[in-house]
Amino acid sequence: xxxxxxxxxxxxxxxxxxxxxxxxxxxxxxxxxxxxxxxxxxxxxxxxxxxxxxxxxxxxxxxxxxxxxxxxxxxxxxxxxxxxxxxxxxxxxxxxxxxxxxxxxxxxxxxxxxxxxxxxxxxxxxxxxxxxxxxxxxxxxxxxxxxxxxxxxxxxxxxxxxxxxxxxxxxxxxxxxxxxxxxxxxxxxxxxxxxxxxxxxxxxxxxxxxxxxxxxxxxxxxxxxxxxxxxxxxxxxxxxxxxxxxxxxxxxxxxxxxxxxxxxxxxxxxxxxxxxxxxxxxxxxxxxxxxxxxxxxxxxxxxxxxxxxxxxxxxxxxxxxxxxxxxxxxxxxxxxxxxxxxxxxxxxxxxxxxxxxxxxxxxxxxxxxxxxxxxxxxxxxxxxxxxxxxxxxxxxxxxxxxxxxxxxxxxxxxxxxxxxxxxxxxxxxxxxxxxxxxxxxxxxxxxxxxxxxxxxxxxxxxxxxxxxxxxxxxxxxxxxxxxxxxxxxxxxxxxxxxxxxxxxxxxxxxxxxxxxxxxxxxxxxxxxxxxxxxxxxxxxxxxxxxxxxxxxxxxxxxxxxxxxxxxxxxxxxxxxxxxxxxxxxxxxxxxxx
Numbered sequence: 001x002x003x004x005x006x007x008x009x010x011x012x013x014x015x016x017x018x019x020x021x022x023x024x025x026x027x028x029x030x031x032x033x034x035x036x037x038x039x040x041x042x043x044x045x046x047x048x049x050x051x052x053x054x055x056x057x058x059x060x061x062x063x064x065x066x067x068x069x070x071x072x073x074x075x076x077x078x079x080x081x082x083x084x085x086x087x088x089x090x091x092x093x094x095x096x097x098x099x100x101x102x103x104x105x106x107x108x109x110x111x112x113x114x115x116x117x118x119x120x121x122x123x124x125x126x127x128x129x130x131x132x133x134x135x136x137x138x139x140x141x142x143x144x145x146x147x148x149x150x151x152x153x154x155x156x157x158x159x160x161x162x163x164x165x166x167x168x169x170x171x172x173x174x175x176x177x178x179x180x181x182x183x184x185x186x187x188x189x190x191x192x193x194x195x196x197x198x199x200x201x202x203x204x205x206x207x208x209x210x211x212x213x214x215x216x217x218x219x220x221x222x223x224x225x226x227x228x229x230x231x232x233x234x235x236x237x238x239x240x241x242x243x244x245x246x247x248x249x250x251x252x253x254x255x256x257x258x259x260x261x262x263x264x265x266x267x268x269x270x271x272x273x274x275x276x277x278x279x280x281x282x283x284x285x286x287x288x289x290x291x292x293x294x295x296x297x298x299x300x301x302x303x304x305x306x307x308x309x310x311x312x313x314x315x316x317x318x319x320x321x322x323x324x325x326x327x328x329x330x331x332x333x334x335x336x337x338x339x340x341x342x343x344x345x346x347x348x349x350x351x352x353x354x355x356x357x358x359x360x361x362x363x364x365x366x367x368x369x370x371x372x373x374x375x376x377x378x379x380x381x382x383x384x385x386x387x388x389x390x391x392x393x394x395x396x397x398x399x400x401x402x403x404x405x406x407x408x409x410x411x412x413x414x415x416x417x418x419x420x421x422x423x424x425x426x427x428x429x430x431x432x433x434x435x436x437x438x439x440x441x442x443x444x445x446x447x448x449x450x451x452x453x454x455x456x457x458x459x460x461x462x463x464x465x466x467x468x469x470x471x472x473x474x475x476x477x478x479x480x481x482x483x484x485x486x487x488x489x490x491x492x493x494x495x496x497x498x499x500x501x502x503x504x505x506x507x508x509x510x511x512x513x514x515x516x517x518x519x520x521x522x523x524x525x526x527x528x529x530x531x532x533x534x535x536x537x538x539x540x541x542x543x544x545x546x547x548x549x550x551x552x553x554x555x556x557x558x559x560x561x562x563x564x565x566x567x568x569x570x571x572x573x574x575x576x577x578x579x580x581x582x583x584x585x586x587x588x589x590x591x592x593x
Contacts, residue, residue, distance in 0.1 A: 001526050001546045003555075006497065009431040012583040014543065015560050016493045018081060021068035023405035025429075025587040026050040028065055028081055029493040033445065035087055036486040038479070043088035045098055050587060052122050052168075052404050053147075055160045058086030059474070060151055062250075062281060062399040070490050073562055074515075077454035079488045080477075087482035089160075095167075100129040102172030107131035109418045112193045114182050114358075117145020118400050119391030120199035121168050122407025123414070126590040128173035130415060136174055137188075139181040143169060146201050146392070147400060149229035150251065152258050153470045185359050185387075195386045195414040198373075199403070202392035204355040205251075207348060213304030217311035217346075221304065224255045224349030231258055231469070240344025242266045244314055246301060247349030248278035253288045255347040260291055261469035268341065270314075271297045272331060274321050287473070291462060300331060302338055304346065313342040352397045372396060379413040379423040380406060388413060411590035427588035436494055436567075436580040445494050445582065449566055450487040491565050494582050498556055500547040502577035505554070509569035509578055510534075517559040518569060523549070529557060537561060 005011065014020050018028040027046055034043035047054035061082050069078030109132050113120040116138035124134050142148065143165045147156070169176065182188060188196055205223035208214055214221065220240065224247065230236040239262040245255045248271040259267045269288065271278055275297040278285060289295065299316040306312065316339045319331040354372055359365055366374040366383040373382050373389050380388045390406030392398055413423045436444045458475045465471045477485060510518050516534045523529065529544065530537040537544060542561035549555055570578040 001523060001529055001544065001555075001557075003548045004543070004545050006495075006545075009429060009585065011543070012493075012495050013429075013431075013585045015495065016583065016585065017068040017070055018065040018079075018492065019585065021064045022051070023064065023402045024051045024408065025585065026065075027493070027584065027586065029489055029491055030584065031088060032079070032081070032084055032486045032489045033491070035084055036446075036483055036489075038091075038483070040088050040091040041093045041095060041098075044092040044095060047085055047088060048095070048099070048167075049589075051401060052125060052407070053118065053164050053400065054085050055089035055164050056147060056156060057400060058082060058084075058089050058476075059156050059160070060147075061085070061401055064401070070492050070564070071488055074564065075453070080454055080457070080485050083457055083474075083477055084482060084485060086476050087479075087486075090476050091479060091482075099167055100125060100171055102128040102174075103131045104172075105131060106133050106173065107418075109133070109194045110135070110192070111414060112188050112191070112196045113137065114185070114188065114196065114198045115145060115200035115391075115393070116140070116143040116176070116178070117199050117201050117391055117403065118147060119393075119403040119407040119410070120145070120197060121165065122404050123197050123199070123390070123411045124174050125168045125171065126408060126411035127414060128168075128171050130591045132173060132418075134174045135177060135193075137177045137180050137182050139179065141178050143176070143178070145199070146203075146225075149232055150225050150254065152228070152231070152254050152261075154257070154261065154465060154473050155254070157470070157472050182358050185363050185365070189363070189387075193386075194418050195388065197410055197414065198387065198389045198393050199391045199407070200356070200393045202352040202354045202397045204353050205348065206351040206353060208246075208301065208350070211301060211303060213306045213311075216306040216309065217304040220311040220345045222345070222347050224251050224347050225352060227347055228254060228258065231262070236262070238263045240264065242343045243268070243345050243347065244341060244343040245269045245347045245349055247271070247351070248273060248275075248280055248295075248297075249349060249351070250280045250284050251352070252347075252349035253280050253284040255349050256288055256293045257291055258469060259345075259347065260293065260466055267293050268343075269293060269295045270299050270301070270316065270341070271295060272300050272319070273329075274298060277321075277329075291466065296341075298331070299339060305340065311343065311346070313340055314346060315340050352392075354393060354396060356393075370396070376423075378409075378426070380410045381413060381417075381423060386417060408587065408589050412588065412592075415590040427592040429588055430584075430586040430592070432584045434582045434584070436582055445491055445580070446487075448487075449490065449564060450484075452484055452488055454488070455481050455485045493584065494565050494567070494580050496545075496558065496563060496565060496567070496569060497579050497581045498545070498547055498558070499577050499579070500550055500556065502575045503547075503550060503556065504575055504577075505550055505552055506574065508572045508574065512568045512572040514566065514568065515562040515564055517562045519557045519559075520550070520552075520554045521557055522553070523555045533557060533559060535559070535562070 391403035547556040
């Protein structure tokens with residue numbers, strides 16, 4: 001193998017697994033260290049600059065960072081990164097003076113934003129700070145998009161939502177046009193905007209129009225996302241005692257838990273697939289089960305049963321999964337009699353799809369066979385160069401943090417376009433490397449590996465939360481618990497950097513390494529080299545750190561997959577060939593050069 005080029009900023013970025021996995025590349029280890037030292041305001045600001053909505057995401061993020069957490073490789077549970085984000089939000093001081101503000105002098109460029117969800121609001125924040133004039137259109141009376149209409153208040157209190165949205169709406173340069181439905185994008189195109197951003201989400205829930213009884217039982221059969229929005233805006237205040245929720249995603253979990261709070265005494269979730277293959281986040285499923293909601297899997301809907309104009313239940317076919325050699329799953333009938341489940345109402349949470357009724361062929365915007373806009377994946381530009389898409393409206397249903405990442409990306413593209421620059425000439429990330437030496441064997445950062453297990457977040461008593469849909473279930477970590485959880489972070493941004501010119505090949509680092517990830521070995525092709533290490537490196541998603549050739553002809557090879565960044569190699573090395581260097585990576589936003 002060739003020596004590793006650690007001057008490539010993306011090499012160490014990939015080693016910081018949590019930050020790398022975050023679509024917005026939030027500097028997770030840095031803000032967790034700040035929480036440990038009770039610097040909550042600065043921890044909040046690190047989040048706010050990159051992911052825009054720390055208080056919101058600290059409650060409802062899909063947490064792509066946590067499965068990537070290096071802690072999973074030494075024990076079962078990752079660091080509670082999402083909940084630590086909430087710790088920063090809950091304990092911060094007043095941050096208003098620290099936030100971006102729109103300059104009084106504008107730059108003469110005007111941008112329209114269609115949809116007031118997280119993607120559009122991210123674009124608005126980034127561009128308003130650069131002097132753009134922005135018009136934000138949404139058919140709802142307030143901002144938030146699906147964050148407001150589809151996430152129940154018992155998971156995300158309205159006060160938290162409004163606070164973080166208003167940080168953006170109040171910064172200046174943004175004119176809101178709420179209760180305004182854009183029926184034809186050409187009306188916006190004709191207004192002479194320099195750029196248009198479409199962030200309208202995936203607003204259409206999937207239905208079962210062909211299922212027998214659907215039309216006859218219509219009054220008591222609801223599309224899940226529409227029903228959740230009706231609850232939020234108080235058009236729906238109660239539900240039948242017996243409720244069936246169809247679907248296995250997070251929307252289904254929100255529907256069933258909301259139904260329990262609106263009077264549903266017998267609420268069941270029905271899933272076509274095996275429970276292990278549900279799309280809902282593991283913690284969402286756990287929360288539903290804790291609230292006494294059974295999940296019945298391997299049941300395919302056959303018909304809505306309606307008698308005398310009244311929905312009385314649904315009939316299902318029992319199936320079992322079978323897999324072919326490629327792993328593709330089929331649901332095969334078990335041959336048992338259909339199952340009848342009684343109900344008063346049904347909530348359909350079987351998926352979402354994009355809908356662009358305000359865009360037709362005459363607009364000039366091209367769409368693919370899946371009904372999605374044809375986009376440049378780098379710039380998010382459509383077939384009309386000054387029209388951009390982001391969030392769910394770009395590539396289909398995703399989550400908040402993906403929408404934020406799209407917003408940052410689109411804002412960069414819009415800024416470059418408005419300056420008549422190449423939209424592919426993207427600004428580089430900001431990368432710094434800082435030594436961590438305090439003394440020869442002492443480090444600025446705390447390298448001790450705590451043995452504490454993942455902390456449990458306290459919750460409000462179930463009987464109380466089920467009586468009121470506005471009562472937030474999770475209380476968040478108390479300060480002491482938050483610090484205990486923060487200590488579990490392995491400081492993956494503090495890199496073990498090897499200077500082959502100082503190495504005397506004494507193998508002291510090999511002896512002291514707690515995970516046996518350091519090797520001095522004859523070089524070889526990667527596949528063979530991975531197998532020859534003290535502990536074979538079979539996680540191909542993680543790189544091998546390979547040095548230049550040493551005097552003995554060997555090379556140093558470190559398996560980045562299992563390194564704990566504990567610093568013991570650097571402490572033990574008699575020649576300081578190993579050093580601990582803190583690596584900081586900040587993704588670019590609009591205006592960065």
